Amino acid sequence: MLTIKDLEVSIAGKEVIKNLDLEVKPGEAHVIMGLNGTGKSTLLKAISGSHETSAKGKMNFLGNDLLSMSADERAVEGVFMSFQNPIEIPGVNTIYFLKTAINEQRKSRQEEELSSPVFMKELQEKMNFLEIDKSILQRSVNVGFSGGEKKKSEILQMMMLKPKLILLDEIDSGLDIDALKSVAKGINALRDANTSLIIVTHYNRLLEYVKADYVHILHEGKIIKTGDSSLAKELEDRGYENVLSSS
Amino acid sequence: MFYPLHKLLSGSTHLLRLPSKKEEKWQFSKLARYMDKEYQNIIKSDENKTYDEEKDFLLLQDGQLIKENLPSTVHINKHTLSCELEYNPFAKLASCLAPYPLELNIFEDAELHLYLDYSQNNFINSHLNIILQEGVKAKIYIVFEGGEESFISHNSHIKLEKNAELVLTQVQRLSTKAVLISQDCLHLHEGASVQKFCLLFSGEYLHHFVNADLHHKSELDIGALLLSQEEQNFIFSCDINHLADRSKSHLLSKQVLKDKSSCVFDANTKIDNNTKLCEATQGSHALLLSEQAQIHAKPHLEIYSDDLSASHGSTVGALDEDASAYLISRGISPAKAKSILVTAFVQETLDKLALTSHKQKVLEVLGEAYE
Numbered sequence: 001m002l003t004i005k006d007l008e009v010s011i012a013g014k015e016v017i018k019n020l021d022l023e024v025k026p027g028e029a030h031v032i033m034g035l036n037g038t039g040k041s042t043l044l045k046a047i048s049g050s051h052e053t054s055a056k057g058k059m060n061f062l063g064n065d066l067l068s069m070s071a072d073e074r075a076v077e078g079v080f081m082s083f084q085n086p087i088e089i090p091g092v093n094t095i096y097f098l099k100t101a102i103n104e105q106r107k108s109r110q111e112e113e114l115s116s117p118v119f120m121k122e123l124q125e126k127m128n129f130l131e132i133d134k135s136i137l138q139r140s141v142n143v144g145f146s147g148g149e150k151k152k153s154e155i156l157q158m159m160m161l162k163p164k165l166i167l168l169d170e171i172d173s174g175l176d177i178d179a180l181k182s183v184a185k186g187i188n189a190l191r192d193a194n195t196s197l198i199i200v201t202h203y204n205r206l207l208e209y210v211k212a213d214y215v216h217i218l219h220e221g222k223i224i225k226t227g228d229s230s231l232a233k234e235l236e237d238r239g240y241e242n243v244l245s246s247s
Numbered sequence: 248m249f250y251p252l253h254k255l256l257s258g259s260t261h262l263l264r265l266p267s268k269k270e271e272k273w274q275f276s277k278l279a280r281y282m283d284k285e286y287q288n289i290i291k292s293d294e295n296k297t298y299d300e301e302k303d304f305l306l307l308q309d310g311q312l313i314k315e316n317l318p319s320t321v322h323i324n325k326h327t328l329s330c331e332l333e334y335n336p337f338a339k340l341a342s343c344l345a346p347y348p349l350e351l352n353i354f355e356d357a358e359l360h361l362y363l364d365y366s367q368n369n370f371i372n373s374h375l376n377i378i379l380q381e382g383v384k385a386k387i388y389i390v391f392e393g394g395e396e397s398f399i400s401h402n403s404h405i406k407l408e409k410n411a412e413l414v415l416t417q418v419q420r421l422s423t424k425a426v427l428i429s430q431d432c433l434h435l436h437e438g439a440s441v442q443k444f445c446l447l448f449s450g451e452y453l454h455h456f457v458n459a460d461l462h463h464k465s466e467l468d469i470g471a472l473l474l475s476q477e478e479q480n481f482i483f484s485c486d487i488n489h490l491a492d493r494s495k496s497h498l499l500s501k502q503v504l505k506d507k508s509s510c511v512f513d514a515n516t517k518i519d520n521n522t523k524l525c526e527a528t529q530g531s532h533a534l535l536l537s538e539q540a541q542i543h544a545k546p547h548l549e550i551y552s553d554d555l556s557a558s559h560g561s562t563v564g565a566l567d568e569d570a571s572a573y574l575i576s577r578g579i580s581p582a583k584a585k586s587i588l589v590t591a592f593v594q595e596t597l598d599k600l601a602l603t604s605h606k607q608k609v610l611e612v613l614g615e616a617y618e
Contacts, residue, residue, distance in 0.1 A: 083576075157577065
């Protein structure tokens with residue numbers, strides 16, 4: 001699904017990712033862990049086409065050269081990124097934003113726009129599933145949302161947009177146990193043989209609810225160790241320094 | 248043959264800037280310089296022009312003349328006004344050219360649509376006098392229309408008697424080279440209220456003045472939306488005088504500027520000595536969509552009372568790149584994202600349009616202009 005080769009990524013002229021290779025097959029869940037400032041978020045931003053990043057190398061997604069595509073084109077192709085700190089947009093209400101995003105994507109794919117009743121029915125179902133307070137729909141995007149509401153809103157967007165490649169940047173940060181379970185429930189609901197995940201996290205706790213196929217340790221812009229989900233547990237028990245020195 | 252005065256004016260307005268302390272009449276002095284030389288010539292060449300009342304003061308509704316349709320409780324008078332026009336130097340000079348000022352005297356609740364069509368005239372000076380009698384509630388929607396070479400000076404003198412209420416919405420549909428200099432003189436007597444919204448988006452040079460006198464417990468709420476592009480120059484100025492206790496004024500202006508356009512926001516709210524419990528707010532917020540666009544904002548409070556609540560502020564900024572990137576990351580095109588964010592920016596001002604029918608009309612005008 002996603003093949004990355006010799007990826008170099010800079011932010012504000014500073015090289016953050018160096019010669020990174022990664023292959024994500026359909027249905028797989030990859031977890032990226034690492035110390036602060038090692039390039040985890042930058043990697044996700046580069047895949048999603050963030051304007052902050054400048055990337056070189058090869059990045060192939062379902063036969064498309066991602067690096068030659070703009071961020072909105074990547075989203076239309078099925079790339080979705082959940083932000084670590086979702087941006088607040090005063091004046092744009094959440095329901096309008098969601099419907100616009102869905103229909104803009106459908107329009108780009110030459111599909112018929114979703115009618116309001118169909119959209120509303122699906123939205124209600126997803127909100128009930130995630131146990132989201134309906135009041136957020138009339139509020140401006142992420143404005144005045146609690147930390148948990150912001151993360152749930154990201155998951156709601158993800159469920160409504162039905163992406164093929166999901167990038168989750170610290171989706172578990174700042175969540176209480178119930179909210180974490182709810183978010184994990186949303187992630188698992190979207191998982192199937194054709195949907196892949198790349199999750200950036202600092203903790204093993206999310207992985208207790210979302211099964212990971214691979215855990216990678218990113219250090220100084222490179223993947224230096226790859227293992228299964230037990231690696232995350234090992235990192236949590238022993239710390240990066242010990243794990244890295246023993247490898 | 249008329250002088251292409253608008254070219255001179257629009258060419259000079261980039262010189263408008265924030266005034267130094269010595270330049271109290273800064274923006275007017277710039278205009279006056281051109282008036283002295285060019286405007287006088289226009290007046291001279293126009294001395295013998297016979298004004299046709301029907302052409303100069305058309306009142307249309309949906310394209311049809313509505314003069315006969317006005318309710319009997321709205322009296323139409325033509326008379327010579329003695330408005331205080333000191334804030335509008337153009338009107339002052341040109342008042343002699345308008346022998347048929349129009350007065351609407353409203354005795355019962357009414358909803359009026361005034362369509363002021365100036366497209367057949369290269370140069371026009373008009374007066375509109377509106378009086379709301381005690382307790383009357385009126386909703387008035389005014390459209391100014393001007394042709395390619397139109398140079399319009401328009402003066403409204405609006406008087407609200409005790410407890411009268413007015414919802415006033417003003418938009419203009421001017422050709423790209425038209426010039427409109429308009430002034431609203433508002434007199435609010437005890438308990439009266441005005442909700443005014445004005446949209447400035449067409450024409451080459453627009454200068455809209457608002458002068459308001461607020462008496463006991465009167466309330467003035469103004470929303471202004473300035474959308475400029477290319478080389479348009481818009482000036483929005485307000486002088487609000489709180490003359491008695493418990494009067495309230497709220498002024499919110501939003502400007503969206505593209506290309507090489509420029510806007511001026513110049514407001515002064517004065518709270519008189521010996522007044523109590525007055526409230527006054529002023530806000531000017533500009534969104535610059537290009538590096539060449541210019542905004543000059545001067546919110547100003549002049550306070551002589553100790554017992555009041557007042558605030559003023561001004562912000563200038565570009566489109567939020569992070570917000571734009573967030574929308575784009577969801578598959579929304581950059582152009583659509585920009586449109587969404589600009590709409591969100593102006594929404595607060597559009598919310599001042601309390602009347603749904605007026606809001607719908609303003610949105611239609613905006614839709615036609617920007618779709």
